[in-house]
Amino acid sequence: MNALHLKKGSSRKSAYNLRSTLGDAIETHTLAILVDNEVGVLARVIGLFSGRGYNIESLTVAETNHTEGLSRITVVTTGTPSIIEQIKSQLGRLVPVHDVHDLTVEGPSVERELAMIKVVGKGDNRVEALRTSEVFRANVVDSTLESFVFELTGTPEKIDAFVELMRPLGLIDVARTGVAAISRGG
Amino acid sequence: MAQQMTGAKMVIQALLDQGVDTVFGYPGGAVLPIYDEIFKEKKIRHILVRHEQGATHAAEGYARSTGKPGVVLVTSGPGATNAVTGMTDALLDSVPLVVLTGQVPTFMIGSDAFQEADTVGITRPCTKHNWLVKDTNELSDILHQAFHIATNGRPGPVLIDIPKDVQFASGDYTKKDDARLHHYAPAKVGDEAAITALVELMETAQKPVFYTGGGVINSGVEACETLRALVRETNFPITSTLMGLGSYPASGEHWIGMLGMHGTYEANLTMHDCDLMINIGARFDDRITGVIDKFSPNSEKVHIDIDPSSINKVIHVDVPILGDVGTVLEQAITIWRARGSRTNATAVKTWWDQINKWRAVKCLSYEQSDKIIKPQYALERLEALTKDHPNRFITTEVGQHQMWAAQYLGFEDPKRWMTSGGLGTMGYGLPASVGVQVAHPDGLVINVAGEASWLMNMQEMGTCTQYNLPTKQFILNNERLGMVRQWQELLHGERYSQSWSEALPDFVKLAEAFGGKGIQVSDPADLDEAIMEMITYDGPVIFDCLVEKHENCLPMIPSGKAHNQMILSSSSTKDAIDADGAVMV
Ligand SMILES: Cc1cc2nc3c(=O)[nH]c(=O)nc-3n(C[C@H](O)[C@H](O)[C@H](O)COP(=O)(O)OP(=O)(O)OC[C@H]3O[C@@H](n4cnc5c(N)ncnc54)[C@H](O)[C@@H]3O)c2cc1C
Ligand SMILES: Cc1ncc(C[n+]2csc(CCOP(=O)(O)OP(=O)(O)O)c2C)c(N)n1
Numbered sequence A: 001m002n003a004l005h006l007k008k009g010s011s012r013k014s015a016y017n018l019r020s021t022l023g024d025a026i027e028t029h030t031l032a033i034l035v036d037n038e039v040g041v042l043a044r045v046i047g048l049f050s051g052r053g054y055n056i057e058s059l060t061v062a063e064t065n066h067t068e069g070l071s072r073i074t075v076v077t078t079g080t081p082s083i084i085e086q087i088k089s090q091l092g093r094l095v096p097v098h099d100v101h102d103l104t105v106e107g108p109s110v111e112r113e114l115a116m117i118k119v120v121g122k123g124d125n126r127v128e129a130l131r132t133s134e135v136f137r138a139n140v141v142d143s144t145l146e147s148f149v150f151e152l153t154g155t156p157e158k159i160d161a162f163v164e165l166m167r168p169l170g171l172i173d174v175a176r177t178g179v180a181a182i183s184r185g186g
Numbered sequence B: 001m002a003q004q005m006t007g008a009k010m011v012i013q014a015l016l017d018q019g020v021d022t023v024f025g026y027p028g029g030a031v032l033p034i035y036d037e038i039f040k041e042k043k044i045r046h047i048l049v050r051h052e053q054g055a056t057h058a059a060e061g062y063a064r065s066t067g068k069p070g071v072v073l074v075t076s077g078p079g080a081t082n083a084v085t086g087m088t089d090a091l092l093d094s095v096p097l098v099v100l101t102g103q104v105p106t107f108m109i110g111s112d113a114f115q116e117a118d119t120v121g122i123t124r125p126c127t128k129h130n131w132l133v134k135d136t137n138e139l140s141d142i143l144h145q146a147f148h149i150a151t152n153g154r155p156g157p158v159l160i161d162i163p164k165d166v167q168f169a170s171g172d173y174t175k176k177d178d179a180r181l182h183h184y185a186p187a188k189v190g191d192e193a194a195i196t197a198l199v200e201l202m203e204t205a206q207k208p209v210f211y212t213g214g215g216v217i218n219s220g221v222e223a224c225e226t227l228r229a230l231v232r233e234t235n236f237p238i239t240s241t242l243m244g245l246g247s248y249p250a251s252g253e254h255w256i257g258m259l260g261m262h263g264t265y266e267a268n269l270t271m272h273d274c275d276l277m278i279n280i281g282a283r284f285d286d287r288i289t290g291v292i293d294k295f296s297p298n299s300e301k302v303h304i305d306i307d308p309s310s311i312n313k314v315i316h317v318d319v320p321i322l323g324d325v326g327t328v329l330e331q332a333i334t335i336w337r338a339r340g341s342r343t344n345a346t347a348v349k350t351w352w353d354q355i356n357k358w359r360a361v362k363c364l365s366y367e368q369s370d371k372i373i374k375p376q377y378a379l380e381r382l383e384a385l386t387k388d389h390p391n392r393f394i395t396t397e398v399g400q401h402q403m404w405a406a407q408y409l410g411f412e413d414p415k416r417w418m419t420s421g422g423l424g425t426m427g428y429g430l431p432a433s434v435g436v437q438v439a440h441p442d443g444l445v446i447n448v449a450g451e452a453s454w455l456m457n458m459q460e461m462g463t464c465t466q467y468n469l470p471t472k473q474f475i476l477n478n479e480r481l482g483m484v485r486q487w488q489e490l491l492h493g494e495r496y497s498q499s500w501s502e503a504l505p506d507f508v509k510l511a512e513a514f515g516g517k518g519i520q521v522s523d524p525a526d527l528d529e530a531i532m533e534m535i536t537y538d539g540p541v542i543f544d545c546l547v548e549k550h551e552n553c554l555p556m557i558p559s560g561k562a563h564n565q566m567i568l569s570s571s572s573t574k575d576a577i578d579a580d581g582a583v584m585v
Helices: A041-051 A081-092 A123-135 A156-169 B007-017 B029-041 B052-066 B078-082 B084-092 B119-126 B136-151 B164-168 B192-204 B214-219 B221-234 B265-273 B325-338 B345-359 B375-386 B400-408 B429-439 B451-456 B458-466 B482-491 B507-513 B524-536
Strands: A027-036 A058-065 A070-079 A097-102 A109-120 A139-143 A147-154 A171-176 A180-183 B003-006 B022-026 B045-048 B070-074 B097-103 B129-132 B157-163 B170-173 B208-212 B238-240 B255-258 B276-280 B300-305 B319-322 B392-396 B444-450 B472-477 B517-521 B541-546
Touching (some): A027 A081, A027 A180, A041 A070, A041 A081, A081 A097, A109 A156, B029 B070, B029 B097, B029 B164, B045 B429, B052 B097, B052 B429, B078 B084, B084 B119, B097 B164, B119 B129, B136 B170, B214 B325, B221 B325, B265 B345, B375 B524, B392 B429, B429 B451, B444 B451, B451 B458, B472 B524, B507 B541
Parallel strands (some): B022 B045, B070 B097, B208 B238, B208 B276, B300 B319, B392 B444
Antiparallel strands (some): A027 A070, A058 A070, A109 A171, A109 A180
16 A cells, blocks of 8 residues: 655645645646556556546556566656545555555656657758757668658657657657656665 | 365355355356356355345345345346446445356357456446456455455455356365465554544544544444444544444434434534544545535544545545554544543533534424324334334435435444445345345344335345345335435426326235235324334335325535535525535535
């Protein structure tokens, strides 16, 4: 069971202040969820989000500990602080969930996403695309006379920026993995 | 060396190892191997219901009245889907159930086979956990895990879907003590610092109140004992939700009645005006809080709950305590006594003076009639004539009668009151009474019903006669979907759209057709005698009590209003709910 991180409240004024949608700013949090790698576990997590009306901005999942059969699901979600707390408690009570880490509040963390971006073009556009890709340290993983597939790893913002620059240069397709995240330090 | 046996036999073996003696079920193609084992072993009592929904509610009644998990066995496809309502009901009311469903053989899954349904998919959101077992070697381990998960932490329903080939195949049987019980072990002991904070608040509070719920009953009889000691020693008032009735005796001097939408005036005003609210195993349900930002505006709030997701879900609390009610109360009372058992006694005395003024309003009084039976009167008489029975159990259906039962019947002990609170499932009461009577053959089991709810699962009367279950079906027959009609009166200008019970059966003949006894009463003067006849009859009875048709269930906090804006008498119900309130249910 995950520990409760609760701040002492303000119920003397209004018990419901903290849930008011107007009163509280929407925050974005990255959650790392350690789960038993069993059938249906992803459906359970996704069903929880859709069933209770929570948002999923991005989601990645893969087995990370083969011997113990554990997978790690990384979810980027948004909500008021009290909604985020609810999401964590609700996840924590799913039986196959071992741990829920809120990387956004548990100290500094690193977030990365991988994207593959296909750009089709000739002449100046093609040269400009290649030049920009070098600035972003993207790799060319496939090329024909008329197209490139770039592979780029970075924060979601970096990938967004690159995609925007490619758009006028002949961008035709983007594949993104979603965010993987981990805390810094030991 | 592990014992080898078929999957079907494993099911029976695991049930026996778990101490199960009774299963509620209904057979079909996909569970025949298990039924075959039941036939051969004869060690488990199988109660054949008339509909799988009935099996789940019967198992709920069994579980709530014994504290043990209820076990259900049904077939694939329609058997499983019929059980969905009962599982959802058990999930909302935290009732431990282990539901076993048959499934088409593994090699046919996904082919739209006969009576195939994606049972684990359908039931994922209405169970605490569920499994599809694809290998007989894993079956017994999962069966033991299922009991562990259903009964530990916040109790709830679990489901195991067992394909037919897995039932036929042989595999290794895992003993109960060897099962992998996972990491699933919710903490029972509460945080000392938080509990000390609670004790400090108890020492100084001027207007404290205990607000208790179903979690006290879930925690067990000892938790109720500790709660009673704490109330006695602190002299604090205590109220409870619908689900917690009986954890503190209704005859106790500190009892101020149920709280919430149809709770007492004194309980709701005490909650509204208190300066310290100690929530013990209740979940700030919307029937309790009413409009959130007007809910008990001046109190410090403490919340004891075993489920972290219950804490700060609806109401932000000042002192959250994660743990089991019984354990945490034991910790709290120990610390409080060690510090000298102090309270602000003078202030609490003044607080009681105030509460007694509210009590004097006598919010449960109603207009009596000597011509027609008032539903409240029927329940008052039922209470008077049955409360001394050493073994009385009450179940209810859903509607006005349910609220009146909560208001006019008194519960001295836990596990005597079975009602569908969270889901509000019409059709719950009759099958639940079946489960209670199975668990307590000598009990006086009464289902307080409305005629409309009762019809929803009336087929279970057959179960009563088959197994000689002398349940008493106490129907307050107002020929209306009374609760709906009441809301239409308050909210929709008395436009009674579809809220009539038309073409009702003759309940006396119906009882006889099922092999039971039917009694009808309409004159208040005959009521006592009729109730006595019902109680003394040795067998199932349908008691058709014709009552006032347009009685409103009061007091009531209209939706959209605060606790201190209750409606007390019928005269003030017109336009009681404004447009903002009307959108709420
Ligand atoms: C027509 C109708 C009208 C209703 N009107 C009212 C009304 O006026 N008043 C009213 O009270 N209700 C009313 N209800 C019922 C209401 O809908 C809720 O079901 C009820 O209020 C919930 O009760 P509870 O808060 O005790 O929670 P429960 O549903 O009983 O939940 C128990 C809580 O305790 C926790 N818990 C469980 N086990 C433990 C343990 N061992 N240790 C610690 N914590 C534990 C759980 O996590 C949960 O948070 C009505 C229902 C219907 C159908
Ligand atoms: C399965 C189901 N369907 C619909 C409802 C909505 N509902 C709540 S109370 C009620 C009327 C119940 O009528 P009755 O059983 O006669 O009881 P009364 O209110 O008249 O006492 C209805 C339709 C419900 N709670 N459950």
